[in-house]
Amino acid sequence: MVLPSPYHGFVLNESAPGTRLDSWKEIAAYLKRSVRTVQRWEQSASLPVCRTPHEKKGSVLAYTHELDSWWTSRGSSLAAEPEDSVDAALQTGGGRYLWTAVLFVTVVLAGTAIWVVFRTMHRTTPMLRIVPLTTYPGVELFPAFSPDGSRIAFSWQPPDQRRSIYVQVIGTSGSPLKLSNSENGPGNIPAWSPDGRYVSFLRNDPTTNRLSLIVVPSLGGPDGL
DSSP states (O other): OEEEOSSTTOEEETTOOSOEEOSHHHHHHHHTSOHHHHHHHHHHSOOOOBOOTTSOTTOOBEEHHHHHHHHHHHHHHHTTOOOOHHHHHHHHHHHHHHHHHHHHHHHHHHHHHHHHHHHHHTOOOOOOOOOOSOOOSSEEEEEEEOTTSSEEEEEEEOTTSOOEEEEEETTOOSOOEEOSOGGGOOEEEEEEOTTSSEEEEEEEOTTTOOEEEEEEETTOOOSOO
16 A cells, blocks of 8 residues: 655555664664754655654654665765754763763762761760779779679678678669678679579688589578678
């Protein structure tokens, strides 16, 4: 079926051989030119494109064999022709804007990275302050924090006395709670039970010189006191 075309005397030949191209984009890709350039060639160089009657003007098609024949006859005069000036200007401007955007993003990312590194290198670390938990005279050894961190058990030997196990509530100034009787032997290495209810420690029996494991309530309890 052959239909007359209102453009340049070309016809829509549905039985024509070759590949059918159904848009300006496909036609431009086939000829390796921009869409604006091939549209200009339709007007100025009789590019063999067809439009189906009663369809919008932008609906075009072409056959590759007709484009090949047209290029054979007209290509020598068009091959050296530059891309459409308007289209090229748009492409150049788009590329310039793209590179500007890429450069801007690169500068922002580089600046952010430098700022983060600078902050990390020059971050002021607060000075640690040592705060004594107890200030009792004599010798204090083997501190052990309770599971909740509110108390501390330790071995304390006041001047001229034997070593015993004590518990101090952290942050208070009251006297510590004595858990072991030094007369039964010095207490060492206290440890808390997981629930904080008991404190265990090692005792060296002065009569037998043997170590014993003693467990007492953390709030005080029987140990010969």
